[in-house]
Amino acid sequence: MSSIPFIPVADESENYLTWSHTVKSWLLTVDHKRIAILYMISLTLMFFIGGAAAVLMRLNLLTPEGGLLQADYYNRMFTLHGVVMVFFFLVPAIPAVLGNFLIPLMVGAKDLAFPRINLLSWYLYIAGAFLAIVAIVYGGVDTGWTFYTPYSSRYANTAVSWAIFGVLLAGFSSIFTGLNFIVTVHKMRAPGLTWFRLPLFVWSMYATSVIQILGTPVVAIALVLVVIERTFHVPIFDPSGGGDPVLFQHLFWFYSHPAVYIMILPGMAVISEIVPCMARKPIFGYNFIAFSSVAIAIFGFIVWGHHLFVSSESMYAALVFSALSFSVAIPSAIKVFNWTATLYDGYVSHSTPMLYALGFVGLFTIGGLTGLFLATLGIDIHLHDTYFIIAHFHYIMVGAQVMAYIGGLHFWWPKMTGKMYPDFWGRISAVIIFIGFNLTFFPQFFLGYLGMPRRYHEYPPEMQVLNVMSSCGASVLAVGYIMPLCYLLWSLKYGKPAPANPWVATGLEWQVSSPPPPNNFDKTPIVTEEPYRYDKMITQLGTPLVDDSNLISPGQGAA
Amino acid sequence: MDKSFQLFPDQAALHSSSVDWLSLFLTAVTVFFSVLIAVLVIYFAIRYRRRPDVPFVPKPDASHGHLGFTLELTWTIIPLIIVTVMFLAGAKVFVRSQQPPRNATEIYVEGKRWMWKTQHSTGTREINALHLPAGVPVRLIMISQDVIHDFGIPAFRIKMDVVPGRYTSEWFVPEKVGEYHLFCDQYCGTNHSKMVGTIYVMKPGDYRQWLDGHSADDPPRVAGEKLFGQYGCITCHSTRAPTMAGLYGRTVPLEGGGSVVADDNYLRESIYYPSAKIVRGYPPIMPSFRGQLTEEQVMDLVEYIKSLAGATTDPFQLPLVGGPATQPNRAVPGPGPFVPVQAPQGVH
Numbered sequence: 001m002s003s004i005p006f007i008p009v010a011d012e013s014e015n016y017l018t019w020s021h022t023v024k025s026w027l028l029t030v031d032h033k034r035i036a037i038l039y040m041i042s043l044t045l046m047f048f049i050g051g052a053a054a055v056l057m058r059l060n061l062l063t064p065e066g067g068l069l070q071a072d073y074y075n076r077m078f079t080l081h082g083v084v085m086v087f088f089f090l091v092p093a094i095p096a097v098l099g100n101f102l103i104p105l106m107v108g109a110k111d112l113a114f115p116r117i118n119l120l121s122w123y124l125y126i127a128g129a130f131l132a133i134v135a136i137v138y139g140g141v142d143t144g145w146t147f148y149t150p151y152s153s154r155y156a157n158t159a160v161s162w163a164i165f166g167v168l169l170a171g172f173s174s175i176f177t178g179l180n181f182i183v184t185v186h187k188m189r190a191p192g193l194t195w196f197r198l199p200l201f202v203w204s205m206y207a208t209s210v211i212q213i214l215g216t217p218v219v220a221i222a223l224v225l226v227v228i229e230r231t232f233h234v235p236i237f238d239p240s241g242g243g244d245p246v247l248f249q250h251l252f253w254f255y256s257h258p259a260v261y262i263m264i265l266p267g268m269a270v271i272s273e274i275v276p277c278m279a280r281k282p283i284f285g286y287n288f289i290a291f292s293s294v295a296i297a298i299f300g301f302i303v304w305g306h307h308l309f310v311s312s313e314s315m316y317a318a319l320v321f322s323a324l325s326f327s328v329a330i331p332s333a334i335k336v337f338n339w340t341a342t343l344y345d346g347y348v349s350h351s352t353p354m355l356y357a358l359g360f361v362g363l364f365t366i367g368g369l370t371g372l373f374l375a376t377l378g379i380d381i382h383l384h385d386t387y388f389i390i391a392h393f394h395y396i397m398v399g400a401q402v403m404a405y406i407g408g409l410h411f412w413w414p415k416m417t418g419k420m421y422p423d424f425w426g427r428i429s430a431v432i433i434f435i436g437f438n439l440t441f442f443p444q445f446f447l448g449y450l451g452m453p454r455r456y457h458e459y460p461p462e463m464q465v466l467n468v469m470s471s472c473g474a475s476v477l478a479v480g481y482i483m484p485l486c487y488l489l490w491s492l493k494y495g496k497p498a499p500a501n502p503w504v505a506t507g508l509e510w511q512v513s514s515p516p517p518p519n520n521f522d523k524t525p526i527v528t529e530e531p532y533r534y535d536k537m538i539t540q541l542g543t544p545l546v547d548d549s550n551l552i553s554p555g556q557g558a559a
Numbered sequence: 560m561d562k563s564f565q566l567f568p569d570q571a572a573l574h575s576s577s578v579d580w581l582s583l584f585l586t587a588v589t590v591f592f593s594v595l596i597a598v599l600v601i602y603f604a605i606r607y608r609r610r611p612d613v614p615f616v617p618k619p620d621a622s623h624g625h626l627g628f629t630l631e632l633t634w635t636i637i638p639l640i641i642v643t644v645m646f647l648a649g650a651k652v653f654v655r656s657q658q659p660p661r662n663a664t665e666i667y668v669e670g671k672r673w674m675w676k677t678q679h680s681t682g683t684r685e686i687n688a689l690h691l692p693a694g695v696p697v698r699l700i701m702i703s704q705d706v707i708h709d710f711g712i713p714a715f716r717i718k719m720d721v722v723p724g725r726y727t728s729e730w731f732v733p734e735k736v737g738e739y740h741l742f743c744d745q746y747c748g749t750n751h752s753k754m755v756g757t758i759y760v761m762k763p764g765d766y767r768q769w770l771d772g773h774s775a776d777d778p779p780r781v782a783g784e785k786l787f788g789q790y791g792c793i794t795c796h797s798t799r800a801p802t803m804a805g806l807y808g809r810t811v812p813l814e815g816g817g818s819v820v821a822d823d824n825y826l827r828e829s830i831y832y833p834s835a836k837i838v839r840g841y842p843p844i845m846p847s848f849r850g851q852l853t854e855e856q857v858m859d860l861v862e863y864i865k866s867l868a869g870a871t872t873d874p875f876q877l878p879l880v881g882g883p884a885t886q887p888n889r890a891v892p893g894p895g896p897f898v899p900v901q902a903p904q905g906v907h
Binding site for chain 1: 562563564565566567568577578581582585588589592593596597599600603604607608609613615617618620622627630631634635638639642643645646648649650651652653654656657672705706707709711713714716717718719720722723724725727740742743744745746747748749750751752753832849
């Protein structure tokens with residue numbers, strides 16, 4: 001696009017991090033790579049705020065009486081945890097950090113289509129996060145992240161409207177990011193980069209963006225209606241004035257179910273890049289993986305009713321939504337089988353990104369299969385609103401998605417920072433997170449089947465053993481999540497300099513130096529073949545792939 | 560209850576074991592595929608690991624060939640078949656759980672922050688507790704006074720939201736004598752986790768004895784009849800307004816076209832919001848009883864009106880939702896959880 005601001009660089013050897021060090025050059029940057037870094041820092045902060053709330057909750061649940069926190073504070077904590085983790089971490093995580101950084105590089109562009117809107121989206125995000133956190137911590141919002149009416153609209157006597165404004169700002173931020181990605185992918189692909197030569201990362205991110213643009217306005221409307229009811233007492237959801245309290249749930253889940261796919265499709269995007277590179281094979285079933293991303297995005301919009309199976313939805317509606325919900329299982333299964341098949345007869349590396357990717361496959365498989373219990377009407381009635389749901393969606397949204405996010409950070413860390421991290425500690429952290437996650441959430445499947453309701457500050461004594469197991473697991477998980485923070489920060493100063501292509505990977509982002517120059521490509525690259533042509537790359541694979549001197553470059557490259 | 564550790568919930572209702580069998584089937588599928596994927600991933604990752612002594616030989620992309628397409632079809636179709644079976648099996652259990660038998664005893668449940676109030680058809684009231692006779696089908700008719708709650712009994716494998724402004728219902732046949740948890744499963748504010756109670760399943764004889772030992776208010780039907788006179792309903796609803804006799808369960812023609820089945824929710828709405836649906840041929844002159852009648856009183860009135868239907872009509876000949884009853888002894892599905900049922904025969 002002609003509107004892309006060109007970054008004037010004095011010295012050709014400068015990269016996007018070093019060409020200017022002023023605060024202004026960061027806070028007013030329109031460079032997609034710097035905005036990605038801004039997002040990465042703020043998201044990390046959000047992750048640990050949301051994580052701290054989770055730690056307090058798990059500590060509270062060590063005893064059946066919930067001795068640590070009062071009920072009111074517990075309710076605020078799970079609201080803080082849910083709002084921060086969903087709206088300010090999981091939804092933006094991979095798109096805003098890795099997507100922002102990589103999509104222009106992957107399509108051979110100098111920036112996203114609308115760089116200034118990209119910066120605006122970060123400011124909206126920051127403002128939204130600030131508002132929401134202040135509203136919850138000081139305003140005492142305790143509605144949960146779902147804001148169900150009529151509790152949120154009539155009964156909660158707290159700063160609900162301010163929290164909602166915060167979420168709305170995050171929503172606009174998300175819409176802007178999605179819009180930017182869609183236009184960029186349509187209009188700014190390098191010559192020769194046809195749709196079926198796009199990396200699967202781009203396909204998946206494109207599907208995510210479509211959901212963001214179509215779904216977010218609906219939840220925005222629903223939340224604005226709550227604010228209207230709170231402020232002007234218009235009985236939209238309040239039945240004592242003739243409103244319908246369940247209407248909110250339809251509007252809310254029309255977005256928030258697809259939002260679950262906003263939170264997992266980008267994870268699938270990352271895995272589809274790591275697996276073929278680390279197995280040195282073209283990805284198995286490119287077309288099937290690409291179209292399954294699109295299918296998930298489409299099916300995601302027609303299954304929201306499964307959140308209302310016990311909300312007085314009619315029996316026939318429940319039957320239809322149950323059948324539709326199963327449809328999501330098919331594209332998910334296709335992806336898992338294709339990743340697995342890619343490993344077959346490859347040269348599988350056990351490096352950090354690969355361990356994270358394999359961990360993703362394991363956790364996603366368990367999370368996906370347990371989702372079938374919830375689509376099955378006869379069982380969901382029993383499991384609805386229990387810890388089974390908590391366990392299921394944490395396997396997908398935390399287990400799988402956060403593994404993909406951290407795995408992706410490792411994979412592209414050399415590109416983003418120009419530094420190598422210590423691979424040994426990376427592998428240890430992947431293993432600790434995988435084990436800690438299962439210790440934390442596997443017992444919750446049993447708690448749920450036993451009937452423990454979610455959002456309970458105290459519980460019957462026979463459920464204590466499983467709760468203690470879960471809390472102990474959480475401490476392992478916390479160690480796992482803190483480790484990458486430590487050694488990645490360490491690597492910024494002490495890490496070995498990264499070569500342009502440390503993993504000998506295909507993809508245009510590896511054709512530029514690490515870190516990339518401010519304007520990405522000096523010359524527009526020309527693409528001549530499909531992605532993942534690892535079968536054409538001749539390398540001596542005996543030694544660790546931290547050096548591209550033994551690489552004979554593939555056909556794909558700069559012209 | 561009062562156990563120090565438990566891994567699986569009690570099976571205390573007729574419905575429980577069918578849910579458990581279904582869960583067992585899904586668990587088997589889950590374990591099979593989890594293990595399959597885990598074994599394949601771990602085996603491939605070790606068998607084909609990168610080794611210094613193995614030179615790299617480029618591998619062609621197998622997925623474009625005939626084999627690749629066959630594999631893709633296989634792992635599309637097999638999951639499709641499996642989830643179809645799951646859907647059908649789950650739907651079967653669900654549909655049955657949504658259709659109360661006609662002779663189910665009705666019990667009224669009211670949720671308010673943060674307590675459960677229940678009332679038996681004999682008039683006996685309880686708070687945060689519900690005594691039930693084993694082996695007798697029970698249907699709960701539930702409403703909330705404030706926010707959305709949920710009446711969940713894990714040992715019965717049943718739950719349903721308790722919504723303000725409309726009745727919802729659930730039914731079950733308690734089978735195993737014992738004490739079980741009652742949880743509010745929908746977050747309702749500060750003391751959500753204190754909105755719990757106990758379900759006591761008793762032998763029918765013990766239950767009758769228990770009822771006898773507890774002072775009862777008027778049964779809802781009787782209380783409703785009194786209210787019907789007290790609030791002057793009777794003055795119009797015999798002359799200027801539609802009569803209540805035989806109304807319940809009938810299809811009522813509406814002003815401006817269309818019709819509605821006179822079920823619990825319709826009756827409640829007509830008492831609180833009389834102008835919402837006007838019966839064809841009658842002037843809209845009924846005043847609203849919002850603020851005058853509590854939800855409990857409206858439940859009583861609905862129960863009284865129901866009893867009038869039972870008194871004047873053979874219950875098996877009631878025009879049912881979705882068409883006339885042709886198979887009298889079969890539970891008939893309707894849109895939503897409300898299937899007109901016979902006036903409670905109960906256990907008095």
